Amino acid sequence: xxxxxxxxxxxxxxxxxxxxxxxxxxxxxxxxxxxxxxxxxxxxxxxxxxxxxxxxxxxxxxxxxxxxxxxxxxxxxxxxxxxxxxxxxxxxxxxxxxxxxxxxxxxxxxxxxxxxxxxxxxxxxxxxxxxxxxxxxxxxxxxxxxxxxxxxxxxxxxxxxxxxxxxxxxxxxxxxxxxxxxxxxxxxxxxxxxxxxxxxxxxxxxxxxxxxxxxxxxxxxxxxxxxxxxxxxxxxxxxxxxxxxxxxxxxxxxxxxxxxxxxxxxxxxxxxxxxxxxxxxxxxxxxxxxxxxxxxxxxxxxxxxxxxxxxxxxxxxx
Amino acid sequence: xxxxxxxxxxxxxxxxxxxxxxxxxxxxxxxxxxxxxxxxxxxxxxxxxxxxxxxxxxxxxxxxxxxxxxxxxxxxxxxxxxxxxxxxxxxxxxxxxxxxxxxxxxxxxxxxxxxxxxxxxxxxxxxxxxxxxxxxxxxxxxxxxxxxxxxxxxxxxxxxxxxxxxxxxxxxxxxxxxxxxxxxxxxxxxxxxxxxxxxxxxxxxxxxxxxxxxxxxxxxxxxxxxxxxxxxxxxxxxxxxxxxxxxxxxxxxxxxxxxxxxxxxxxxxxxxxxxxxxxxxxxxxxxxxxxxxxxxxxxxxxxxxxxxxxxxxxxxxxxxxxxxxxxxxxxxxxxxxxxxxxxxxxxxxxxxxxxxxxxxxxxxxxxxxxxxxxxxxxxxxxxxxxxxxxxxxxxxxxxxxxxxxxxxxxxxxxxxxxxxxxxxxxxxx
Numbered sequence: 001x002x003x004x005x006x007x008x009x010x011x012x013x014x015x016x017x018x019x020x021x022x023x024x025x026x027x028x029x030x031x032x033x034x035x036x037x038x039x040x041x042x043x044x045x046x047x048x049x050x051x052x053x054x055x056x057x058x059x060x061x062x063x064x065x066x067x068x069x070x071x072x073x074x075x076x077x078x079x080x081x082x083x084x085x086x087x088x089x090x091x092x093x094x095x096x097x098x099x100x101x102x103x104x105x106x107x108x109x110x111x112x113x114x115x116x117x118x119x120x121x122x123x124x125x126x127x128x129x130x131x132x133x134x135x136x137x138x139x140x141x142x143x144x145x146x147x148x149x150x151x152x153x154x155x156x157x158x159x160x161x162x163x164x165x166x167x168x169x170x171x172x173x174x175x176x177x178x179x180x181x182x183x184x185x186x187x188x189x190x191x192x193x194x195x196x197x198x199x200x201x202x203x204x205x206x207x208x209x210x211x212x213x214x215x216x217x218x219x220x221x222x223x224x225x226x227x228x229x230x231x232x233x234x235x236x237x238x239x240x241x242x243x244x245x246x247x248x249x250x251x252x253x254x255x256x257x258x259x260x261x262x263x264x265x266x267x268x269x270x271x272x273x274x275x276x277x278x279x280x281x282x283x284x285x286x287x288x289x290x291x292x293x294x295x296x297x298x299x300x301x302x303x304x305x306x307x308x309x310x311x312x313x314x315x316x317x318x
Numbered sequence: 319x320x321x322x323x324x325x326x327x328x329x330x331x332x333x334x335x336x337x338x339x340x341x342x343x344x345x346x347x348x349x350x351x352x353x354x355x356x357x358x359x360x361x362x363x364x365x366x367x368x369x370x371x372x373x374x375x376x377x378x379x380x381x382x383x384x385x386x387x388x389x390x391x392x393x394x395x396x397x398x399x400x401x402x403x404x405x406x407x408x409x410x411x412x413x414x415x416x417x418x419x420x421x422x423x424x425x426x427x428x429x430x431x432x433x434x435x436x437x438x439x440x441x442x443x444x445x446x447x448x449x450x451x452x453x454x455x456x457x458x459x460x461x462x463x464x465x466x467x468x469x470x471x472x473x474x475x476x477x478x479x480x481x482x483x484x485x486x487x488x489x490x491x492x493x494x495x496x497x498x499x500x501x502x503x504x505x506x507x508x509x510x511x512x513x514x515x516x517x518x519x520x521x522x523x524x525x526x527x528x529x530x531x532x533x534x535x536x537x538x539x540x541x542x543x544x545x546x547x548x549x550x551x552x553x554x555x556x557x558x559x560x561x562x563x564x565x566x567x568x569x570x571x572x573x574x575x576x577x578x579x580x581x582x583x584x585x586x587x588x589x590x591x592x593x594x595x596x597x598x599x600x601x602x603x604x605x606x607x608x609x610x611x612x613x614x615x616x617x618x619x620x621x622x623x624x625x626x627x628x629x630x631x632x633x634x635x636x637x638x639x640x641x642x643x644x645x646x647x648x649x650x651x652x653x654x655x656x657x658x659x660x661x662x663x664x665x666x667x668x669x670x671x672x673x674x675x676x677x678x679x680x681x682x683x684x685x686x687x688x689x690x691x692x693x694x695x696x697x698x699x700x701x702x703x704x705x706x707x708x709x710x711x712x713x714x715x716x717x718x719x720x721x722x723x724x725x726x727x728x729x730x731x732x733x734x735x736x737x738x739x740x741x742x743x744x745x746x747x
Contacts, residue, residue, distance in 0.1 A: 064747050065412035066433040084736070150576040171575030173725055257401060260718065261575045262727040277405045279711050280412075281747065 058286035065280050076287035086288070088263050089271040096177060096267060097244040100184040105236055108188040112195035113225075126196070133189030141183070142253025146170055149179040149254075170254065173264035180265060183250050191236040198232030199225070230311045238303050245296050248273070268292055359390055361639050363646060366396040367421035368403035370600075373663050380656045384649050391642050404710065411435045414636060418643045421664075422469045422632040424460055428707040430632075436468035437633040442644035443467070449648055452669045455694070460628040460702055469630030470647050473665025476624050476693055477526055478595040479612040482605075485513045485589035486612075493612035495696055499531075502615035506567040509589045516569035519582035519591040522559030523720025525713045526627075527592045529703055530614055531555070533623030538703045545712075545741055546703075549734045556723045556730035563724050571724040580604050594627070595689055596665045599682045609682075611689040624693055625702045629664040662686045708744035715740045 034041070059076060061069035080086050111129055115122060135141055149155050151168040159166065169175035206224050215223070226233075248269040251259055259270040268288070276285030367377060374397050381393045396417060398406060404426070410416045416435060430436050443450045450458060453471065461469030481493065489512045491505040506517025521527055529539035538546040562568045569588040583591040584605030590612070601609040614622040631650060633643040650656055657672025662683050667673045678684045693699060719737050722728040728736070 064433075065408065066435075146576075151573060167572060168576050171570075171572030173727055256575075256578045258718070260721060261571065262722040262725040263718075277408070278401075278714065279744070279747065280408055281743075 055286040055289055058283050059290050060287075061283045063281075063283040063286075065282055069283065072283065076284050077291070080284065080287055080291070085263065085266065085271060089266045089268045092177065092264070092266050093245060093247070093268040096180065096184075096247060097241055099178075100181040101237070101240045101244050103181065104185045104188050104240060105191055105233075107185055108191035108236070109195050109233075111188065112192045112199055113221075115192075116196060116199040126193070129192060130189035133187045139249070139253050142250055145179060145183050145250070145254050146256070149176075149182075171261055173260075173262040176255070176261065176264045180247070180250050180254060183254070184244065184247070191240060194232055194236055195229065198229040202228040227312045231313060234303070234307050234311045238300060241299060241303070242296055245292065245299070360392055361390060361642050362392040362394055363419060363637070363639050363642050364394045364396060364417035365419045365646070366403070366407070366417035368398060368400040369421075369663075370399075372599075373397075376659050376661070376663060379659050380650065380653075383653070383655055383659075384646060387649070388645070391646065393646065411634075416634045418637040418639060419631055419633050419646055421472075422461075422630045424469075424627060424630075424702065425705050425709040425713060427461070427463050427468055427632075428705060429710065431463045431466065431468050432707045435635060436463075436466075437635045437637065437640060437643070438466040438468060439470060439633060439644060439647070440467045442633075442640060445641070445644075447641050447644035447648065449652055452652065452671060454666075454668060454670055454673060455626055455699075457626055457628050457668050460626070461630045461632075469628070469632045470651055471628035471630045471668040472651055472660075473596065473662065473668050474626040474628055474690070475594045475596045475665035476626055476690060476699070477530055477592060477614060478598065478689060479590055479592055479614060480583060480598050480601055480609055481590045481612045482583060482586075482588075483608040483610045485509060485515065485607065488513050489589070495613045495692065496619050497613065497615055498619055499615045499617065503562070503567065506562070506589075510566055513589065515586065516566060516588040517590060518562075518568050519574055519588040520559075520563075520568055520571060520720070520724055521592050522556055522562075522568075523717050523724060524592050525716040526594075527614075528552075528555060528716070530623035531617070533625075533700065533703070534617040534621055540704050540706055540709060540712075542704050543706050544745055545738065549731075549738055552734040552737065553731045556720065556733055559720070560723050560726065560730060563726075568724070571721060575721075583609070594665075595686050596662055598686060599663070602682055611685050613693075620698070622693070622696075622698045623700065624698055625700050627665075627702065628668065666690050706745055708741070708747055711744035711747070712737075712741045715744070 058069055060071060060073060062072045062075070063069035115126055115129070147153055149169040150171075153168060156168050166172065166175060169179045202225060206228070207220055210220050210224060246269060247267050251265040251267045251270050252273075255261070255265045259266045259274070269292075272285050272288045272292075275281045275288065365377075365381065367373070369377075374395075377397075378395060381395060385391065385393060397403075403421075407416060407420065411430065411433070422430075422436075427436070439448055440450075442448045448470070450467065450470075455474060457471045457474045458467075460471050461467055479493065486493070486505075486509070489505070489509040491508055493502075493505070503517075509515065509517045525539060532538050532547055532551070537551075540546055559568065563571065569582050573587050574582040577585040577587065581591060581601065581604060582588050584601045584607075586605065586607070592614075595611055598609060598611055614624060616622055631647045633640065633647065637643050652669050652671050654671050654675030657667045657669075657675040660667070660672075661676055662678065666687060667676055678687050715737055719728065719733045719740075723730055723733045
């Protein structure tokens with residue numbers, strides 16, 4: 001992307017006098033750098049990399065946290081693929097990703113287009129639309145969502161005015177997932193801000209030229225805006241779908257920690273959590289985690305491969 | 319980085335110092351749970367339980383009392399709700415760092431005994447730190463596994479039917495000891511006809527009620543090593559249940575789900591709910607109606623299949639202060655003042671000292687006492703069902719899969735098959 005700037009060139013004539021001293025100085029500089037980083041490095045190794053490597057090993061074992069892990073080869077994976085609840089969790093997650101991600105991005109892009117035009121108080125609007133992204137991941141919003149989508153609450157009443165009578169969504173296995181989708185879509189602020197940045201970079205003169213040629217608003221959007229912001233769109237699609245695959249908090253809170261009713265909000269990570277921390281099948285849970293890593297990597301790879309077909313990196317954009 | 323590009327020794331030292339400090343801080347917070355003896359001989363033990371706010375307030379009072387009488391022992395309380403408690407406990411125990419003393423239930427005894435977490439408190443009793451006498455109605459046996467005393471009961475409770483008294487009265491239904499399931503379902507029908515609400519909140523997903531039904535028929539939910547019933551038994555139980563959901567005798571599970579964590583009974587969605595008698599206190603706080611305890615329906619007009627269950631206190635086998643832990647448990651189950659403070663929150667008090675010290679004055683506690691005395695007088699109490707390792711996981715699965723049946727998402731036969739599959743895995747774990 002064009003957002004990354006070159007580091008400013010070192011002012012000339014300030015090179016250290018002797019090359020030997022310079023090398024020593026550089027080594028010292030590196031040492032200091034690593035020392036400053038060491039809390040982070042220690043944290044990364046102990047809290048992230050170490051557990052990840054351990055979980056890769058556990059994925060091939062039967063491990064209940066108390067007795068030492070027993071090597072079982074691919075057993076966890078074969079059991080997993082045949083497990084109806086695992087299949088259900090995959091189904092629920094895919095449905096969530098496929099519905100929530102495009103809706104969220106559409107809304108983010110739509111609002112970004114509106115906010116890209118200069119008008120009075122635009123800073124306030126931007127802040128207001130961004131706000132849900134800041135508080136969206138919190139547990140309290142999950143509780144609010146439960147209240148909004150229950151019987152006789154605002155959503156139920158609104159749909160009754162429209163002549164739809166399905167009752168509250170929270171207790172209904174057919175609808176509860178869409179309450180989660182709504183929660184995700186409501187947090188469109190982060191991709192919106194990125195879209196806004198992208199829109200600001202589209203050169204004015206392209207629009208002016210198109211207008212002179214008689215292109216309408218729709219045509220300008222389709223032939224100028226969309227191709228010009230396609231790198232930003234690509235970035236957002238990638239980020240949001242990876243994010244959606246890992247959804248946990250909203251499902252856990254909105255379902256009152258059961259990921260139900262009737263497993264209707266049993267997203268992948270929620271099942272993983274149940275297997276690991278409720279049933280203490282850490283081997284199985286680790287196998288699930290690594291399967292998710294591979295699946296997300298595959299989706300990312302497919303997206304990267306597809307960008308050749310629809311993402312334009314314009315030289316002129318520089 | 320200033321004008322000089324050479325990094326001074328001082329900078330490196332500073333960086334090293336900062337890093338060491340950060341790591342040191344992390345290390346001290348990491349070891350916060352150690353709780354060793356301090357210089358003046360004061361010992362700190364950790365005590366964890368699950369339960370609501372009223373229980374936490376009462377227990378903290380009893381801890382203060384213990385600390386006053388035992389100035390050399392400090393007790394650090396930890397508490398959460400039931401589900402979070404066991405998730406946290408499992409993680410702590412696997413890391414060798416569970417609390418020294420903790421609340422326990424019969425469904426978890428074998429699981430954690432098998433994993434070597436529970437102290438056999440007999441040795442502490444032999445050493446004179448814990449009195450195993452004065453327990454009422456033989457409930458001390460509830461805490462025994464293979465001859466080891468791994469739990470000390472704090473109370474005794476039994477399953478009951480909590481009813482909305484106003485709704486039952488309006489429908490003209492009077493539950494009596496010995497009433498049958500047919501009587502019960504006829505009562506639900508009357509409630510539906512006359513009060514226009516469902517009769518029950520979802521009886522067929524409650525493992526401990528199904529256990530009673532099985533015991534009425536010469537079986538039990540668990541055997542020493544597995545399930546004590548067949549897939550066909552459970553299929554029939556769930557088929558009947560689902561039929562009653564569709565008929566409206568049992569409340570719509572969608573509505574029950576939405577009022578959680580409140581009960582469907584106190585939310586006015588249904589007129590009765592099966593639960594442990596000591597839980598009955600929650601309904602008065604949650605709901606607007608009056609609530610009372612009614613007998614468990616029977617198969618033969620006499621036997622309810624009931625037994626006395628218990629919440630208990632256990633100690634960690636690897637505790638650094640086994641003696642102090644045992645003395646703390648002893649105080650908690652025998653001290654009359656503790657009994658007065660706790661009341662029947664965890665069931666009718668288990669020891670005679672505490673039972674005699676507490677006289678219920680409010681309606682709910684009086685009701686619990688009257689109910690348990692009546693059950694005992696009817697002579698229907700039997701020996702507790704065994705709970706093999708994995709019983710806790712099976713109970714959760716029973717509730718979840720029963721919920722799927724109620725929602726009409728799974729056919730009873732498939733649901734029963736799923737439960738048997740999950741139970742097998744749970745017992746093996």
